[in-house]
Each structure stands twice: as C-alpha cells, then as structure tokens.
Amino acid sequence: MLNLFIAGAHVRRAIEQVCRSYDLQFSHYNVLRILRGAHPEGYARCDIIDRMLDPSPDVTRLMDKLEDLDCVERRRSQADRRVTLHFITEAGLDLLQRMDPDIQAVQDSFAASVSDRDLAHLSRICEGLYSNMPHPDTEE
Template structure:
C-alpha cells in the first residue's frame, strides 16, 4: 500500500494501524492548521475561541438574556466550565449577568454594547480568514465535506463522554 500524504507529512515510516486512526489524525491536523489563524485573531482581542462563541450566541439573541445552560447547548465546542468563561467576559464588560424576574435561581447572560462592538470588529476579518483557509474548495466540495463531518460526528455525539474506565 503506498504511503498516504499524512504519513509522508508526519515522516511516519510504518502505515497507520487503521484507516480510522489515519482519518482521526487527519481531522486533528486539519483542525490545528485551520484553527491557528482564527485563534491568533481572537487572542489579539483578548478572547479565546470559546469566549467568542459565547459572544456570538448572545449577539444573536437581540436584547434578550440567555441562561448559561442554553449557551452551553448552543456552543460549537463542549466547555467544562461555562461559569469561568462568563466570569472573564463579565470582567471585561463584554457581558452582564441578571437574575431572571420569573425564577430568581436562573441567571440570564446578556451581551453589552462593548461586547457587540467587539463581535462586529472581529466578524469581517474572521470571514476573510475562513475564505483564505477554505476558499480554494468549490461549494459542492464544501457541502460534501460538511455532510461527511456531520456523519462522522453523529456517533460521537451519541456516545457518553466517559471512556469506560469508571
């Protein structure tokens, strides 16, 4: 079997143990390469990708507060401690916390004008980065890639987060 491109890039002499392993490593390497530029952009603005994701979620709920649990459900990546992320955004005056009028146990998070301004500042440069990273692919290729990524993710999303060692 001829060497794969990833095998050559990693200077790996032996073939991968399985096609699934090679695919996983390809996904991981691709993610790291594609996520680097957006990560640097976020860092220049004092944010992590997860914090920016929270701001985008809040920005889409015009004027409404959003409970933390709903934010977690809408996030692209799973985060272990939403409270800590929101704390940092609140310290930077990008979000505010308010108790729900109807249920005092629920804390609603809203984006501030400063937070909206930051989202808008980042929006176009981020779109340009995505075009630079993926613009060489046709719409058909991007659609096919999206379908395949969703198909690959379905089983992982249905699998509990434990590794069976408990």
C-alpha cells in the same frame, strides 16, 4: 480521522490567532457568538454550555472575564429567580462586529483552498459524522 483532526486544528489555530489579537481566548469568542445569536433574549449558563464548541464547566470564569470587558451582563430571570441569564452588551456586539472581518478572512482563506463543490461535500460529510455518532455526554 487524523486528517479531520489536523484540518480542524489548523483552522482553529487561525481563529485563535484572531481572538488573541483582540485579547480573547477562543472560548470567549465562542460565548460571545452564542450570545449574539440569542440577542436580545440571552441564555442561562446551562444553555450556553450546551451550545459551546468545547463545553466547559467553568463558564462562570469565562463570563467573569467577559463581564470585566463590559461585553456580557448577567441578570436574574424574572420567571425563575434561581436562574441567572447572560446577555451580550452593546460593547460585546461592537467587539464581534470589529472581529467579523478578521474571522471572515479566515473563512475566505479556507474556502479559497477548497472548491465550492468540495465544501458542500465536506459539509455533508461532517453533518453525517456528528448527527450519526452518539454524543459523548449521553449513554448508549
């Protein structure tokens, strides 16, 4: 497990360095990536938290920063006025598009250090780990 943590931290630091070069934190990038996947429908706050790599109860603060950057827009749901939906804006999509080559370079660097066969095997191992372990937020 220690090797898994070390390898994950190493790759994450490389992605965080890319994020810093765009004046973002990793969590901001993660939220934008999630909202790009939901574009154009958007997600409610709870749906974003469920999809985050590092779930944070302070998504509102993250959204405030992304809204200040004109990357996210919030609107009340028409179906349920109690729910606020979050949407990625064109500026947010443009930012991710500018970041994509730098993120891809980190992925390419990772892939270059491991054979395709080992990458596929690593992927299967990781999927086995997280699909068979109880989720920390649920009771056993």
